[in-house]
Every structure is written in structure tokens, then in C-alpha cells.
Amino acid sequence: MNKPLRRVAIFCGLLVLALLVRVNYIQFVQADELKNDANNRRVTINQYATPRGDILVDGKAITGHTETTGSDFKYKATFKNGKMWAPVTGYASQAFGTTLLQGVEDKILTGDDDRLFFTRTVDVLSGRQKQGGDVVTTLNSAAQKAAFEGLGNKKGAVAAINPETGAILALASTPSYDPSSFAGNSEKDSEAWNALQKKNNPDDPMLNRALRQTYPPGSTFKVVTAAAALQDGLYDDIDEPTDSEVPYILPDTNNQELKNEGGIACKNVSLREALRVSCNSVFGKLGATLGRDKMVEEAEKFGFNEEQFVPVRVAASNFSTKMDRPQTALSSIGQFETAATPLQMAMVAAAIANDGKLMKPYMVSELRGSNNKLVDSISPEELSQPLSAENAQKLQQMMETVVQSGTGTNAQIPGVTVGGKTGTAQHGVDNSEKPYAWFISYAKTDSGSPVAVAVVVEDASANRGDISGGGFAAPIAKSVMEAVLNK
């Protein structure tokens, strides 16, 4: 009987061997994949096992943390002035995950980033609790406050950039939400979260209107059309009369007129005058004359049709690449399918203010380890050159005229050169819905241009002239610029 006995013993050995191979496979080969599986609750438990690092503005933390009880998460994030900063910080909720900066820089904030490996090891060896790192932003709290308070109860968004560096100075979106209200994972947090969801709250407070919502830019887009015309050499002098007729009949159509708001006189006016009073006929014709391809090329140089990462993702603004001539004419005055995020229009204003050079927008300047040690710093980067310095200066003159004596007089700041452009964007079927009021602008001092702003107010209920862009949005832009200048 001994031969089969030995074979049975070998068989039992093989069973154990199979088990050993299997556990080696799952605990060694597959281990990382299983460990980091998004559904593995240990991932979230670890995320909240140690206090998160902070997001800093002007050297002060706008986030914090507090200990929680009654769950397997030890710490929860807190937010100072959460409603104002929500479009920047996003949320970090034990129950609902992370977004925006809290999401993109999660690894730094939790201290799990590979670049923090050394400090983490030192912490482990010295028996200290694991610490999260800090994220230093480029934002300007005075500008943010001006933007948020300027929007007030209105629905809308503000984006402000430093044209010379691309550093984002303000990102406001209203109505907003307080990320602290659902940072934990209790019943109350869940109720707060549900109340904020779009299906329960038509105002959609959690939508980041500055980065993630695109609006038809309306007349503010005319500066892009003007830039394309100057770049193409269609007009050399901004004060020479344009060969433009009123009424302007859209090409390839059966007498379809492109109307000017308020019946203003735009026949053969100069580019400067056309921008000052916002002539649809002049810019519609310009776009149609330049043609779709040239318009698309210029718009894309300004950043249209592409997502930006600042490092938070910014929705792609749209300028159609598949349209006929009349649609091109409409798109050139910011209608048809043209749609832009507030940040995109701030980039347009910034590129013009920066003598044609568009800097890549960014909102994180430094990442720091727990011991305040620099981990990474981000330096300004050029994104593209949508127009030459010479043409940019011509366009600046045009935009400054708009503020001095045109539709944008509400943005005047004594002693400061301000250039701007108003816009009222029609939307909805047959303009059935309330138009959006836009204002884009920049401020210039002797030492250059420190700020470019784009403001959009969704419920501009006043009359439908360009005046509403000037009336609703320009004062907000003005206060944001003042906040930056008076710093």
C-alpha cells in the first residue's frame, strides 16, 4: 500500500502548492491593483486617516481639518468661507469623494504623493503621524472677494488672470455651496449633498460656472474677430473706414439680415468705432470675408476647442469647425454654436493685454511637503501667440475706446488705463430666454498689465442692448480690477 500512499502524499503536497502559488499571485502580482482599486474602501479610509494638508491663498489656509467620530474615517476637511472658494477648492468629502484642487492634488494633500516619499519615511521612522502637504495657489483673496460679492445674488461667474504670467487671480461662481456642509459621511452630510444636486436644486449650485460651463460669448467675441482681421492684414489702420453696408445681408441667404442692436449707424465705420458701439454688421461681414478656416485658426490660438488643465480641468470652449458662410458670420459675433467658459474669455482679454502673447493659465504655484519643504513649483509658460505685439496694441486702443466712450464706460477706473468689451448673448430658441451679460476687460498701469477679467451674469433682465453687458457685468469686473490694483 505504500506506493499509492506516497502518491496521495504528493497529491496533498500539490494541493498546498496550488494554494501557495495562488496566494503569491494575489498578494504579490495582483497586490497593487487590488490595493488601489477604487472600490476598495481602504483607499478612502487611508485618504481620511490623517489630517489633509491645506490649500493656501496669499499664504493663508482656506481649508482645514477636524477629527470625526462614529465612522471609520478619522479626519474630515473643513473650508473657510467655503462658498466663496468652492470653485477653487472643490470639495473633499468622506462620502462623496473629491473634486477640483482637492481632487487633482489629492495625493499631495493626503501625503501619499511619491515626491513626499522621503519625508513620509522620516515620519514613519520618527514615529510621527503621516502629514499631508500643502497646495499654494496663485489666487488673490481681495480679487476673489470682489468677484464673489460683486456677483452677489445674481447667477454668474468671474474669472481673472494675470496676463503677464497666466496666474489665475479669481474664480467665482454663483450660486455657490459650502463644501464643509457635506465633508463628513453622516446622514446630515448626505442630506446637504442631496439638496445641492441639480435634480433637487434647479440653480445647480455645484456647477463651477467659471471653469466648467460654456456660454455663448456674444459681442465679447468680436475682439477675436478683430484680432483675426488685423492678423490677416484685412485692415491695417483701425481708424480707416471699413467697406461695410447696413443692412448687412448674410451671404448665401435669401435676404437674411444681420441686425444691429438699437439700429445704430454702422455703415463704413472704422474698426475702432465698430467695436466701440458693437456693430454686428461690421464684425459679421469681417468673419464671413475672412472665412471659416482663418476664424477657426485664430480662435484656436486663443484656446478654443481644447480643454485646459490649470491643473483642474477646464471645459473646452467651442468655435465650430464645420459651418457654412452665414454661420461663420454669426459665429464671428459670438452667436451660432460659439460657446466659451469665463476663463476662456479672460484668456482672450489677457492675450491682448499682454501684447499678443497668451500665457498658459494656472492656479497652483507651489506644492509643499508637511515640513513646509518645497516639493514642486510651477513657472509661467507661454501657450501661444494669437496676434503680433503691434496688432495687439491696436486692439488695446480699440478696447480702451470702448471703456472711455463706448458701451463699457462703467468699467472706468480713474488714473488707470482700462480696456474692455461688453457682450449680450442671446440664447434659447428664438431668443426666448434671458440673455447673458458679458464683460471682458483688462487694466494697465505704467508697469504693465496685472489683471484681465471676464464676467458673465446669467440673468441679465434689463433691455437687450449691449448696454446690459456694460450695466451688469462691467461694475463687477471693475471692482475685481480695483482689488488687484490696490493690493
Added chain:
Amino acid sequence: MSVVTNTTTITSVGAPSRRNTELALLVFAVLIPVFAYANVGLAKKGTLPAGMLAYGLGLGAIAVVAHLVVRKFAPYADPLMLPIATLLNGMGLVFIWRLDQEPRLPGGASAPTQLMWSTLGVALFLGVLVFLKDHRILQRYTYISMVVALVLLILPVFFPPVYGARIWITIAGMSIQPGEFVKIIIAVFFAGYLMVKRDALALASRRFMGMYLPRGRDLGPILVIWALSILILVFETDLGTSLLFFGLFVIMLYVATERTSWIVFGLLLSVGGAVVVGSFESHVHSRVEDWLNPFRTIEAGQGASQPAQAMWAFGSGGLFGSGLGQGYSRLIGFAAKSDYILATVGEELGLAGLMGILLLYALLVERGARTALAARDPFGKLLAIGLSGAFALQVFVVAGGVTGLIPLTGMTMPFLAQGGSSVIANWALVAILLRISDTARRPAPTPASSPDAEPTQVVRTQ
């Protein structure tokens, strides 16, 4: 005359008793769980657990008593089995106590109950060693064993299912899992039956397609057992137990008859049966689905299933584990202390610790197989290999199920998992193996003296 007083022709050269080896190993088998216990306390609360001294002394006392009884009643028994069983049982208690610290797991404090059952198990172990002087006595109870086994197997059908499987009988609030005891009783029956029938089964067979097929009347029992195990599976939805009994029978039949055809035959029957039942019986079917894709419930939006949680626990443990008391085994849920206790081992002790535990089981099985080889009587050989084989199959079925190697079948990890029936039955199993090994290793009794003979030294070559 010479000075040699022993006048037989054969002098015995028996195996050394190795009792001191056993005692030394027992010291480690007690110290390791005590340190592990201290480790959990430090990790969970930052202090040494209050009951540490009592626990250490208790475990030590049990080990000392067991050792002394073995020394007295089975002096030549294998020296490894008792320390391994003590270590596994001790570690099991630590893991259960550690899981008791998770208020979110159901069942409350299970460690004290488990400690009580373990003590009872050791008592039974001692009882077997004291009262079962010779394992061959069991041979007398061949057919009684069969009847008892069948009754115990069928009983759970009359009790309500727990977590989908009818494998418990509940009397006065106490749950017993008869399957655990049946594996020993049925091994006794098989050993007794096969010892009698082995020649008929081995020799009276017809050659068919290169295989030796036994006669119908000899084939009868295997078909009956196969049908029974399938019936158990269908009525009690217990794939593990039926697989265990069937595998046990095939192994013992193969050893008894030395005919490979039995293996082929048994494999075909069990695979066929498992496939048919696996595709028709819903409880078993869902476990097969879970095995093929442990994450299917997540894709279906129903949250993570236990198999998925176990996979994450193993993955998160990695090579060296999170450390005792520092894992998140509570995520596994209701079976964390029983079927899935191995996931806690994997998470908190890591691959290294899990392989260590598996190798302890392998070593125990190997000592059992060695006992079978050393046994001098066919009944002892068959019983020893049957018990070790059953033990190995159970370890494989549970560990394979928890690690996702095979579909989960819901059995307990011997000694490690929570469960009174299991720990008692396995202590009894080890006791019987120890008794057989004692008989096997005991030096041949000195034959009656023969004044005519000169002493001759016999050198064993084996």
C-alpha cells in the same frame, strides 16, 4: 555464557520517543500566540491586553497537560502534531479576539466561546488518547460508524438553513455542524470496509479500454456514496462537504486497491456531478459566478460582495501585511471570523504570514501521511491517510475558496476559524492520528526469551 541477558535473535531499534522535542516546540507554540495577542492589544489600544497573563497561562496549562498525557499514554507519538495544532488553535483564538474588537462585525465577543470549545476539544483529545489504547479497536465499529455517519449527514435537512446552507443542527440554542464529525466517522467506516474488500475490489475486475473496472457488486458502494454526496449537496447546498467525502473515499479506495482506474473514475464522477449541480442549483450557481467574477456585484451596482472584499484584503496585505490589529477585516462582514478568517491572516500578516500558516497545515498533513506510511496494519494505514487526506482537502477547499482559486463552498479553516464543532472534531482527528503514530513508532515488543538463540543485530535499511 555471555553477559548479554537479552537472548532473542532480534533486538529492537525503535524510533526515539522525541517527547522532549515536542515539549520544546510546544513552548514556541504557546509563546507565539501570546506575543501575537500582546501585539493586537498594543496595536488596537496601545496597552497590553488585560487578559494576557490569564490567556498565556491558560494556553500554557492546556499545552502542558496535553503534553504530559501524550508522554504517559502515547509516548512514541509523532512530536510535531500537537505543537502544530496548539499553534494553529492559539493563532485562531488571537485572530478571533482581534476581530471581536471590531464593533461592526456581528456576533459580539466570540473569543471566550471559542476558548471554551478549544478546551473541550483538547479534553476530547486527551480522552481519545487515554481511552483509545489501540486504534484497531475502531475496526469493530465499521458498520455502526456507517449508520451514525449517515444519520448525522441527513439530520441537518430537518433544520432551517443558515446563510443558505443546511449544514447545522440546532439543539437548545446550540449549533452543531455534524459534517465535521462525520468526516472522522466516515473515515473509520471506509477504512474498515476497504480493509475487508480491498482484494475483491482490486483483483476481481474486468479490463475495459485499458482500465480495470470492478464488478458491479463491488462498484456498488462507490456509486452509493457518490449519489449520497450529490444528494447532500442538493438538499443541504453544501458543495464542500460532499466534495470532501467523495475525495476522501476515492483516496482511500485508491490506497486500498492500488488501482489508478479508481482515481480516473472518481474524478470523472465528481467533475460531472459538480458541473451538473453547479449549473442547476441556484446557491451553488451564484458562488460559481462569484468565483468567476468576484467584482460582478459592484458592476451591477449592489456594492462589494464578500469574495471581492476578501480579494481586496489579500491585495492590501501585500508581502508583509498591515500588522496584527491594523487591517480592515471588518469590511468583509458576517463570515469574517469563520470562512473568511484567512483573509484577515492575509491582510494583517501578509503573504509571508499566510504562507507560514499554509505550510503549518501542509506539515500537519505530511506528518499524517508519514504516520500512514509507518503504520504496520492496513486499517491503521487507511485510517491515517483518510484522516490526513480529509484534512488536506478541507484546507484546500476553504483556502482555495477564500483566495478565489476555486468556488467558495463554505467550510471552516481547521483550528483557525470560529466554530465549536470544527475545533472539537479536529482535536479528535489529531488525537487519532497521534494514537496511530504511537502504535507505528512504538518499538516491537520484546519477544519471549529463547535460551537457544544467539543475539543477532538487525540493521534496518528503511
